[in-house]
Amino acid sequence: MNRIILGMSGGVDSAVAASELIRQGYEVEAVFMKNWEDDSRFCTSEKDYKDALQVCDTLDIALHSVNFSKEYWERVFKHFLNEYKNGRTPNPDILCNTEIKFKEFLNYAFDLGAKKIATGHYARLRNYNCDFQLLKGLDESKDQSYFLYGLDQKQISNTIFPIGNLLKTDLRKKAKDLGFTNFNKKDSVGICFIGERNIKEFLKQYIPENPGHIITSKGEKIGQHEGLMYYTLGQRKGLGIGGGHSKSNGAWYVIDKDLINNELVVAQGHSNAALYHKFLKASGLHWISGKPPNKEFIMAKIRYRSKDAPCQIKNFDESTISVEFQESCYGIAPGQSIVFYDDEVCLGGAIIESYSN
Amino acid sequence: MYYFDNSATTPIHPRVSELMNDINIRIYGNPSSTYKIGKNARSIMENARIQIAKAISAEPNQILFTSGGTESNNQVLWSMIQQKRKHIVSSTIEHPAITRVLKFLITYGLNHNLADVNEDGIISIDSINKNLNNDTILISLMLANNEIGTIQPLEQVISIAHNQKIMVHTDAVQCLGKIKLNVSKLKVDFLSLSAHKFYGPKGIGVLYARHPEKLYPLILGGGQENNLRAGTENVSLIAGMGLAAEISTELLNEKNTMVEKIEQQFKSGLKTFFPKAQFNGCQSKKLPGIVNVSFPGNKSNILMAKLERVGIAVSNGSACGSGDIKPSPVLSSIGLNKETNLSTLRFSFGIFNTKEQVDFLLSNLKSILVCS
Numbered sequence: 088m089n090r091i092i093l094g095m096s097g098g099v100d101s102a103v104a105a106s107e108l109i110r111q112g113y114e115v116e117a118v119f120m121k122n123w124e125d126d127s128r129f130c131t132s133e134k135d136y137k138d139a140l141q142v143c144d145t146l147d148i149a150l151h152s153v154n155f156s157k158e159y160w161e162r163v164f165k166h167f168l169n170e171y172k173n174g175r176t177p178n179p180d181i182l183c184n185t186e187i188k189f190k191e192f193l194n195y196a197f198d199l200g201a202k203k204i205a206t207g208h209y210a211r212l213r214n215y216n217c218d219f220q221l222l223k224g225l226d227e228s229k230d231q232s233y234f235l236y237g238l239d240q241k242q243i244s245n246t247i248f249p250i251g252n253l254l255k256t257d258l259r260k261k262a263k264d265l266g267f268t269n270f271n272k273k274d275s276v277g278i279c280f281i282g283e284r285n286i287k288e289f290l291k292q293y294i295p296e297n298p299g300h301i302i303t304s305k306g307e308k309i310g311q312h313e314g315l316m317y318y319t320l321g322q323r324k325g326l327g328i329g330g331g332h333s334k335s336n337g338a339w340y341v342i343d344k345d346l347i348n349n350e351l352v353v354a355q356g357h358s359n360a361a362l363y364h365k366f367l368k369a370s371g372l373h374w375i376s377g378k379p380p381n382k383e384f385i386m387a388k389i390r391y392r393s394k395d396a397p398c399q400i401k402n403f404d405e406s407t408i409s410v411e412f413q414e415s416c417y418g419i420a421p422g423q424s425i426v427f428y429d430d431e432v433c434l435g436g437a438i439i440e441s442y443s444n
Numbered sequence: 445m446y447y448f449d450n451s452a453t454t455p456i457h458p459r460v461s462e463l464m465n466d467i468n469i470r471i472y473g474n475p476s477s478t479y480k481i482g483k484n485a486r487s488i489m490e491n492a493r494i495q496i497a498k499a500i501s502a503e504p505n506q507i508l509f510t511s512g513g514t515e516s517n518n519q520v521l522w523s524m525i526q527q528k529r530k531h532i533v534s535s536t537i538e539h540p541a542i543t544r545v546l547k548f549l550i551t552y553g554l555n556h557n558l559a560d561v562n563e564d565g566i567i568s569i570d571s572i573n574k575n576l577n578n579d580t581i582l583i584s585l586m587l588a589n590n591e592i593g594t595i596q597p598l599e600q601v602i603s604i605a606h607n608q609k610i611m612v613h614t615d616a617v618q619c620l621g622k623i624k625l626n627v628s629k630l631k632v633d634f635l636s637l638s639a640h641k642f643y644g645p646k647g648i649g650v651l652y653a654r655h656p657e658k659l660y661p662l663i664l665g666g667g668q669e670n671n672l673r674a675g676t677e678n679v680s681l682i683a684g685m686g687l688a689a690e691i692s693t694e695l696l697n698e699k700n701t702m703v704e705k706i707e708q709q710f711k712s713g714l715k716t717f718f719p720k721a722q723f724n725g726c727q728s729k730k731l732p733g734i735v736n737v738s739f740p741g742n743k744s745n746i747l748m749a750k751l752e753r754v755g756i757a758v759s760n761g762s763a764c765g766s767g768d769i770k771p772s773p774v775l776s777s778i779g780l781n782k783e784t785n786l787s788t789l790r791f792s793f794g795i796f797n798t799k800e801q802v803d804f805l806l807s808n809l810k811s812i813l814v815c816s
Contacts, residue, residue: 121767121768136767150767151748
């Protein structure tokens with residue numbers, strides 16, 4: 088049996104993934120996952136489904152549908168809201184992978200008689216000394232290994248990433264040559280269920296506004312915020328206070344959230360020392376190989392698309408880890424994940440709890 | 445392909461497609477033209493009207509050609525916005541071609557209530573009575589349900605309605621060729637048909653009206669169809685539908701016996717290896733060939749996928765625009781819980797199915813079904 092069940096989103100990546108699998112001789116079927124109930128104004132799932140259907144019809148493969156919106160709500164979205172309520176900046180796409188795509192979808196695919204699953208992630212897999220390693224996608228600008236650090240050996244040994252060694256530009260060309268109508272569809276950005284809309288407007292539907300003062304690190308009140316959950320550490324835009332307070336020092340940036348006093352603490356200038364930190368602590372530690380790396384000097388990303396930063400593992404136990412960066416790091420935000428790399432190998436990661444100097 | 449989804453659509457009858465091809469090539473005239481090739485087209489069209497009228501015991505001038513069941517339903521409901529009384533009664537198991545229209549027409553001041561069905565899928569007369577009021581102008585009930593096949597007590601409803609000067613429409617798209625339709629005896633006011641449900645072509649249907657003057661056009665333009673449906677008629681589709689109606693009604697008894705045999709073979713065969721199979725809807729008052737089965741312990745979308753792999757086509761409720769399988773509202777209204785609802789498949793057998801095909805279906809189900 089050679090059957091692969093591919094998660095198909097209607098986007099160009101999973102579309103080309105299907106054709107790559109077929110080319111490699113697999114028997115391919117696709118599944119369109121619905122993880123969010125429609126909000127007709129913002130959700131594009133009908134259009135996405137039609138795109139997926141066009142791709143599957145072109146390739147003459149079956150397209151099934153499955154709805155995990157209940158599981159998503161319970162295990163991803165509730166956590167997402169809680170994190171925001173606690174003033175943190177969660178990353179639901181990471182949880183969606185471990186809880187939905189590589190758990191619910193994986194099991195569903197096995198029920199459908201799949202040998203393995205496949206997704207259109209930009210990541211690669213390698214069998215190395217009896218371990219399965221997760222590697223960055225070859226197209227570094229598109230690499231999605233950051234979102235996949237929570238996978239374990241069992242999950243990745245049952246997975247294929249067919250487009251991990253393609254460049255996005257080549258992939259779009261392939262899609263066009265194959266006759267996929269979605270070949271020039273825009274890349275999705277941001278959190279999937281929020282889509283193109285403003286995150287603040289989205290959150291307002293679920294978490295009431297809670298206005299308070301914006302203060303400087305010296306305690307000077309310089310404006311009003313609408314609620315701490317709408318801001319992220321290191322954020323510049325949308326503070327509504329302009330750069331004018333003392334012009335020479337430039338724009339204002341969020342450096343802290345005081346949940347007790349409901350105050351947003353800001354500092355001026357992108358190079359302000361208050362925005363940079365040398366140490367962080369993180370919890371929910373996970374190593375993809377099941378065991379910690381045998382080196383202490385490694386690289387880390389503290390948010391998706393941040394540059395790899397050299398760091399040293401200070402100490403760790405089963406679930407927590409302390410890290411020292413070689414150079415102070417900008418915009419470390421609790422709730423985001425720190426993901427560790429050894430060159431192109433994604434080692435694992437943890438959720439940022441705190442930072443210090 | 446092993447096709448057991450004849451309630452979704454039927455394969456076209458070879459004689460029908462032959463006739464249509466011939467007309468498409470030879471009879472290109474516009475039926476409104478007065479010269480010979482136009483007259484030819486017109487007489488073919490009017491002959492089809494006679495065939496349809498005969499198939500349901502109506503008069504030809506009561507037959508209006510539309511694009512299908514959905515348009516026929518729409519035309520009846522939209523016509524009601526011209527009436528003084530502004531209330532419609534329908535049921536919880538209607539097709540979206542009724543329910544969505546009713547919802548939309550609220551914005552035009554037309555209100556409605558939906559009558560309940562019992563757990564056999566039969567409309568409750570009590571519930572109809574309760575939902576009628578002085579403002580009610582129309583009752584719209586499907587003659588037989590598309591998912592479970594149950595046949596509704598329409599005669600009873602019509603006599604209640606007519607006593608109160610209320611008109612009755614029935615969506616009968618599942619019925620032609622499966623049960624005898626006699627509109628003059630039934631005294632129904634409006635009836636919708638769709639050719640592709642009885643081995644005719646897609647894109648053509650019928651609206652029967654006892655009193656066509658009660659109708660208003662949805663599409664305005666030329667004076668075709670007595671000003672009730674403008675636009676040049678599609679002669680070959682209409683002729684194909686006429687012939688399909690004739691074939692289906694002529695063969696009704698003979699073919700139904702055959703389809704019933706196949707249905708029996710399927711049901712008893714299934715019970716031998718999956719005794720927990722649950723047949724939904726009243727089994728004694730339903731259309732032949734429609735079998736709605738719940739498979740406890742199984743998921744319908746998994747079953748569908750596995751059947752598709754071996755070339756078997758069946759249906760599991762209605763998929764929405766994003767392919768997502770929602771619990772069927774029809775099955776919910778006859779009391780199925782969500783899990784059972786999502787373990788349900790509809791098999792609909794037709795005149796081209798054979799005993800051997802059903803053997804193949806059964807042997808595959810046997811290996812696919814999870815028995816626990």
